[in-house]
Amino acid sequence: MxxxxxxxxxxxxxxxxxxxxxxxxxxxxxxxxxASMPFIERPFCERLGLPFMQELGPGLISPAAEVNPxxxxxxRAVARYEGPARTLTRRLKYADRLDLAPxxxxxxxxxxxxxxxxxxxxxxxxLHRGRLWRRRxxxxxxxxxxxxxxxxxxxxxxxxxxxxxxRPQVGLTREERADNLQGAFRLSEEAASQIAxxxxxxxxxxxxxxxxxxxxxxxxxxxGAVRVDALTFARVVTGA
Numbered sequence: 220m221x222x223x224x225x226x227x228x229x230x231x232x233x234x235x236x237x238x239x240x241x242x243x244x245x246x247x248x249x250x251x252x253x254a255s256m257p258f259i260e261r262p263f264c265e266r267l268g269l270p271f272m273q274e275l276g277p278g279l280i281s282p283a284a285e286v287n288p289x290x291x292x293x294x295r296a297v298a299r300y301e302g303p304a305r306t307l308t309r310r311l312k313y314a315d316r317l318d319l320a321p322x323x324x325x326x327x328x329x330x331x332x333x334x335x336x337x338x339x340x341x342x343x344x345x346l347h348r349g350r351l352w353r354r355r356x357x358x359x360x361x362x363x364x365x366x367x368x369x370x371x372x373x374x375x376x377x378x379x380x381x382x383x384x385x386r387p388q389v390g391l392t393r394e395e396r397a398d399n400l401q402g403a404f405r406l407s408e409e410a411a412s413q414i415a416x417x418x419x420x421x422x423x424x425x426x427x428x429x430x431x432x433x434x435x436x437x438x439x440x441x442x443g444a445v446r447v448d449a450l451t452f453a454r455v456v457t458g459a
Contacts, residue, residue, distance in 0.1 A: 324365020331450035396430035415443035
């Protein structure tokens, strides 16, 4: 296997996941992209994972979490949705770059380690079957598979389903996003029996307003889950 990898590296030299500059090992970023990767580290809001400009003390939540408390318990993300993080997210989602998912999932498992340690089951945010047919894959499901592999936690792709073909969320206000997703997610009675009493971790690629994760969490909690956390690769951060 090492010989095969050596030969492949000679034929196809590894490149940076974001800018395609030469790197020493496949599945990594070059030094410049790594330095500009907008990783989210503490201090941050314990509910929404929004970064704080300075340390304000343990356990604090942001004004956004106080004004609009999320349905899910906690959210974490690898990075802000900008720079290399935005590039990777869009390439995975729109350019079918599934080769990016292993590294993205590895970073997500690290960023969400605290949540994962208290999770019974990992679930991806589902796509409606029509959109899945057009796109050919669900980026959230791909990421969930790699997060589960790195974390050593079970993952189920089919328990939560999207039964409503919603219009795209881009350009909608927070209220319009919530209305758009009303009744969009559902669990069968059999699926509900499997998650009753469980602590769940929802996986998606990007957290914007949280409307999608809230709608999923509401359906899961109604079905009997005791807690739902959320983990994304990137999240939109405004006013920080």
